[in-house]
Amino acid sequence: MEAKSVALRLKAGSSDKAYTAELKQEGTGWVVHCANGRYGGTLKPQIKTPDPVDYETADKIYTKIVNEKTRKGYTAGGDGVAFAGTENAGRVTGFQPQLLNPTTEEELLEVIAREPGQWVAQVKFDGERRGLNVVDGKITTANKLGLEVPVRGEFAQAVEALVAAGLKDFAIDCEDMGKYLVPFDVLSIDGTDLANQPLKARLHQLNVFSNLCAKADVDDTLRCADTWVIDNVALAKELIARHREKKAEGLVFKRLDAPYVAGKPNSGGDQVKLKFYNDITARVSGHTTGKRSVSMELLQDGDWTEVGKVTVPANKKIPEIGALIDVQYLYAYEGGSLFQPTFRGVRTDYLEEDCTTDKLCYKPDDEYMPSMEAVEDDQPSL
Template sequence: MYQASVRSQDEGFMVHYAYGRRGSTLSTGTKTESPVSFTIAKRIYDKLVAEKTAKGYRPGDDAGQMQLVSSKVHTGIHCQLLNPLEEDRLNEVLLDPAYWMQEKLDGRRLLLKKAGDQITGINRLGFPAAVPESIVHSAQRHKGSFLLDGEAVGDQFHAFDLLSVDHEDMRPLRYAVRYFRMRDVLFSFFHPHIHYVDACFKPAKSGVFNEFKRAGKEGVVFKHHDAPYSPGRPNAGGPHLKYKFVETASFVVTKVNDKRSVSLILFEDEKVRPAGNVTIPPNHDIPAPGTVIECRYLYAFKESGSIYQPVYLGPREDIRAAECVTTQLKYKNASPEPV
């Protein structure tokens, strides 16, 4: 058996572990030589849990035994995550008719599953997520089963891909096939709170791209019309890419300051990098240290790593602290205009 825990000590936290056979005296130790911040301790603990579960350990019922970060049961469904489109490839992709373009909405990533009368929401990590009643009622109007990938914006669900319908797995099929099948499915029943996201597949998409940009949209997604739906994120590039008009990133809150401000950090390999502060609006609760939050910003300073003109968007329970890395940031530079 293996036990792991995060415990407070002095001004910080320590990560403790113990292992051995049940009923025997356990060998003990710590993963931290001295007290560290909760954020760093939580990251070390998460990494330890991931390593042990990968080796076959499972959470137990004994008090103090290793527990997984989430108490929810994983659905076994993983969503497709996209890499950003590099600036120097933007015009190439805009002019390539093989890439279809969809608006990137400013919402909460959500997979919507209907199996019989049961409606299940699934977040980007693959865990069950709450679904607004309006979306549930709309989904229940469909006579069969489906699995849609999309974004929840308020009480509306915006579908941009179809993963399965009834007993047919659509994921191995071309994106073009999935897109038109998704439209057919949604045309077949009345669903006032479910919408599909239009795909632009004109040879020249620049006009629509610039309209989105002028309208202050969050960004666009480019999908190769021959690409299957591949769960997870490619190490680099990929046939599906995202391009943001506004910069957003996920950060870890490290402390609460005066005047409703919190300090932010990001990880760079094993190092912790400060990322500045953000003010929390009065209509939001102040996030506690260790919370992952989303912020919009204009750009980041290369020298300090701090973000300029940050705007707090809210907590992100579906993003792990380990994903809050410096590679998310866009630094101040000149960007070429699309053709």
């Protein structure tokens, strides 16, 4: 039995993150302590084992944590190059997506009131992030981590049709919805790098790209995102209400003068996401060893049924088994768990009979899809 420790780092665009993990003896048992934060700054501690455990259990927790971080691109060493020295090193494409911080409706409306006409909105799609790059007709697709992933046959056929129509070089940021892609930003086209240009210029190119997709008859496979200029608070409220009613995952709001910047800012930013969450009160059914998470359950036809787990923030006490907790989530799967749950706190003003599955909001069968109507070349989606 031996103590272990590791210092990891990940650089992506403007983001530079550090993570440390330590397996050490405490009394007659063993504990796992971690910390994370910006590289070179003060790291925030994370205690993975509130109480000492046996060495085998602690070692499993430590190993699992380190493996999870390295799968995300963290590496040991000073440069922080993603996946360096790992089995995924050969899959690195260079694609580094721009990531968004969440916002609230109140914060968003305040910004729009101050800056009318300076922001646009797009629907936030619930798929897998993809960077699609085409150079002289050769296709490369990357996931959110920037690792190369296989190209679906129908997507390759759509790109071949665009190449045949004359578009042999382009890079787009999009969402993979399974049967189709939703391009929402154009990073380059015909060899011209657009990342440093303002969003307004990139949206114009997105509409040019959309028109080409329509002319090549692939707009069913490449469905470019709808975009709305937010001229006033009333329009923002109307869009939010409309898409909340349609049970969309949320909306993304972007400044028209902003360039495409890889990574996520520490706070705020020129692009933010507004997710349409729901609330439910559930009962805690168990604790997860080595994690700050608890299992949840709800009453269904008089019987308790599991609805997944939720992480408890480090600044809040882990609730006891049997406690009732308020949880925010995007939607629920029929017969399954809550999607993207967020712990809000313990509820003392609810009864167990209030914790029922009939209050859940489920994922809709027919999701919002972007329109397939081509726009005039001189009328970008603005």
